[in-house]
Each structure stands twice: as C-alpha cells, then as structure tokens.
Amino acid sequence: MAIQLFKAKYEIDECLAQIRECLEIGWTGLGFKTVEFENAWKEYTGLPFAHFVNSDTAGLYLAVDILKEHYGWQDGDEIITTPITFVSTNHAIIKSNLKAVFADVDETLCLNPASVQSKITDKTRAIMYVGLGGNMGNYYDIVRICNENNLKFILDAAHMSGTRYKGRIPGREAEVVVYSYQAVKNLPTADSGMICFKNGDLDEVARKKSWLGINKDTYSRSNNSGNYKWRYDVEYVGDKYHSNSIMAAIGLAQLKYLDRDNAYRRQLVKWYRKKLSAYPDKIKLVKIEDGCESSCHLFQILVDDRDGLIMELNANEIYPGVHYASNINYKMYDYAKGTCPYSDYVSEHVISLPMHMYLTFEDVNRICDVIIKFVNRDI
Numbered sequence: 126m127a128i129q130l131f132k133a134k135y136e137i138d139e140c141l142a143q144i145r146e147c148l149e150i151g152w153t154g155l156g157f158k159t160v161e162f163e164n165a166w167k168e169y170t171g172l173p174f175a176h177f178v179n180s181d182t183a184g185l186y187l188a189v190d191i192l193k194e195h196y197g198w199q200d201g202d203e204i205i206t207t208p209i210t211f212v213s214t215n216h217a218i219i220k221s222n223l224k225a226v227f228a229d230v231d232e233t234l235c236l237n238p239a240s241v242q243s244k245i246t247d248k249t250r251a252i253m254y255v256g257l258g259g260n261m262g263n264y265y266d267i268v269r270i271c272n273e274n275n276l277k278f279i280l281d282a283a284h285m286s287g288t289r290y291k292g293r294i295p296g297r298e299a300e301v302v303v304y305s306y307q308a309v310k311n312l313p314t315a316d317s318g319m320i321c322f323k324n325g326d327l328d329e330v331a332r333k334k335s336w337l338g339i340n341k342d343t344y345s346r347s348n349n350s351g352n353y354k355w356r357y358d359v360e361y362v363g364d365k366y367h368s369n370s371i372m373a374a375i376g377l378a379q380l381k382y383l384d385r386d387n388a389y390r391r392q393l394v395k396w397y398r399k400k401l402s403a404y405p406d407k408i409k410l411v412k413i414e415d416g417c418e419s420s421c422h423l424f425q426i427l428v429d430d431r432d433g434l435i436m437e438l439n440a441n442e443i444y445p446g447v448h449y450a451s452n453i454n455y456k457m458y459d460y461a462k463g464t465c466p467y468s469d470y471v472s473e474h475v476i477s478l479p480m481h482m483y484l485t486f487e488d489v490n491r492i493c494d495v496i497i498k499f500v501n502r503d504i
C-alpha cells in the first residue's frame with residue numbers, strides 16, 4: 126500500500142451535521158457558523174480576537190497591509206523573514222511594497238536569533254516568524270529581539286494549530302497571528318484561515334478590509350432587530366478575503382479533535398525518532414526545544430543524499446515531501462542569494478516524512494527501514 130505524505134482525516138458525520146445546519150437555515154456565507162468558529166478559536170487559543178478568512182495567505186496579506194497603515198511604515202521599509210517557508214509568508218511582505226530581508230535559520234529550521242539580530246537596520250519594522258512544522262524554534266529569543274528593538278512580531282502560525290509551550294498556546298506576544306486551515310494542515314477545512322490581532326481596533330479593520338472595505342457585514346445587518354438594514358458605508362478598497370459558514374462548519378467539527386489528533390502525531394514522531402536516532406552521523410533530526418509540545422505538522426530529517434532517498438522511498442511506494450526549498454532560490458527573491466548559508470544547506474538536504482492520522486506503527490517502521498537501509502548502503 127502506498128504511503129502518502131499527508132492525508133486529512135475528517136470526522137465525517139460531525140462535519141456533515143454542522144454543514145446540514147447551514148443548509149437547513151439557508152445560510153452558508155459570512156456570519157452564522159463563522160462567528161461560532163471565531164468564538165471557539167478564541168476560547169481554544171486564549172487569543173483576544175479572531176477573524177475567519179479564506180486562507181492563511183489572505184490573512185498574512187491583511188496583516189502586513191494593516192500594520193503598515195496603522196504604524197505608518199513607508200514603501201521599502203524592511204521586514205526580516207525566513208527563506209525556509211511557503212512563499213505566501215514572503216509574498217505578504219512584497220505585496221505591501223515592503224522589502225523581505227532574509228535571515229538564516231538554525232538547527233530548529235526556524236529563524237536564527239543571531240542572524241536576525243545582524244540584519245536589523247534603521248528601516249526594519251517587523252519580524253515575520255514561522256514555527257516550522259509546528260515547532261517553536263527560538264521563538265522567545267525572537268520576541269525579545271523585537272521588544273529590545275521596537276519591532277513588531279508577526280507570527281505565521283500555519284503549522285502551529287494546537288502547538289503549546291509549557292502548557293499554553295503561544296501567540297499573545299505577537300502583534301498578529303495567522304493560522305491556516307488549508308486541506309493538509311492539522312485542522313483541515315479545505316481552505317480557510319484565521320487572523321488574530323492583539324489590538325481590537327485592527328481586528329475591526331481586518332473585518333472591513335476582508336469584505337471590500339464595507340463597514341457592516343450582511344449577517345449582522347440581517348440580524349439587526351429583524352430588519353434587513355441595507356445601508357452601509359465603504360471605508361477602504363478592500364479585498365474579498367473572508368471565509369464562509371461551510372468552511373467554519375468543518376472547522377467547528379474538526380476543532381474538537383485537534384488535541385487528540387496532535388497527540389497521535391506526537392506519538393508518530395516518537396516512533397520515528399526512536400528508530401532514526403540510532404544513526405546520528407547519517408540522519409540529522411530537527412532540534413526540538415524544551416517545553417514545546419509541537420503540533421507535529423511535519424516530521425523532518427536531513428540526510429546527505431536527499432534526492433536519492435526520495436527516489437528510493439518512491440520506489441517503495443512511499444511519497445515524502447520537502448518543506449521547503451529556500452525561497453531565495455526563486456527568481457523573485459534571488460536578490461538575497463548567498464546571504465543564508467544554512468538555509469541553502471537545509472534546502473538541499475531536508476525531507477518531510479509521511480505524517481498524518483492514518484499512519485500506523487507498522488507504516489513508520491516500514492518507512493524507517495527503507496531510510497536506514499539507504500543511508501547505510503555501500504557507496
């Protein structure tokens with residue numbers, strides 16, 4: 126049986142029951158379940174505000190745009206970011222006419238605090254942080270650097286749904302946290318995300334800007350003392366970035382199982398690490414920080430012949446992935462070529478092994494056996 130990198134597991138009956146409610150009351154749009162899901166997410170994370178959007182990408186675009194406007198950042202001002210991420214993290218910076226300044230990652234595969242420190246200039250306004258694979262990396266060192274240098278902390282938490290640090294969900298430290306509920310993430314809905322500002326005024330702005338700049342959504346207008354209050358004003362050239370009640374319905378059903386699912390992911394990681402840690406000179410495991418209870422969105426290792434290993438795994442019907450090729454390799458970010466040597470190394474040597482709720486102990490063993498045989502082959 127082929128083993129895929131990802132396979133989302135849905136609580137099908139509960140998802141359908143939630144969706145049925147939307148269909149029965151005749152409301153699948155913005156409002157209704159989206160409000161319920163926002164409230165559930167605030168309660169789950171302890172974050173003060175949450176606005177449900179159609180993707181993490183849309184959330185990041187809004188986040189940078191709104192912070193830029195609020196703090197009066199100028200075109201060409203800089204945000205320090207990581208090359209080891211999905212491109213939407215960095216596109217969000219460019220999209221607002223700011224400059225993505227790349228710092229290197231360390232053995233956690235997240236931003237290296239010393240490298241970040243060395244990239245700060247008088248144009249630096251913020252640091253964009255990615256908790257890669259659901260790990261924290263040196264998160265609190267980066268927070269400290271932000272505080273010491275008066276920089277805003279933006280968290281792309283696409284991989285971090287359910288990650289805890291010493292028992293708490295991180296994120297209060299950030300000006301804004303953006304989550305992804307895309308089809309392969311830990312809380313899959315098909316496509317959607319959440320933008321969580323620390324400041325309630327900015328949450329209000331996000332709500333307007335995610336619906337064309339209109340200052341009242343249809344649902345709150347229709348609920349207003351039973352009358353459809355059709356009048357509204359338009360305050361911005363906004364986008365259509367909000368999500369809908371069908372996605373929220375799936376999110377509400379899945380959220381109940383997020384901690385259970387993440388606990389199983391951590392079990393899978395334990396099985397992987399137990400077998401693979403016997404070959405430290407051939408298989409490099411990603412460093413995990415003390416106190417971090419990772420969502421384990423990914424399980425990554427680094428090996429010498431990564432591309433050879435992928436072919437060998439494929440020959441055994443095992444389909445791993447790569448997260449990520451350094452963004453500096455892409456044409457539009459190649460102005461930063463040569464500035465992040467460890468990221469270049471990661472880009473060539475990292476591999477993501479299958480990680481999902483349908484994997485068994487036997488699957489993990491089968492995957493590890495192929496890897497162990499490959500790295501110990503006579504060359």
Ligand SMILES: *Cc1c(COP(=O)(O)O)cnc(C)c1O
Nearest residue numbers: 180181182211213283305307318
């Ligand atoms: C998936 C992902 C995104 C984009 O999420 P969408 O919800 O698909 O827009 C952004 N950043 C990282 C690190 C991701 O993994």
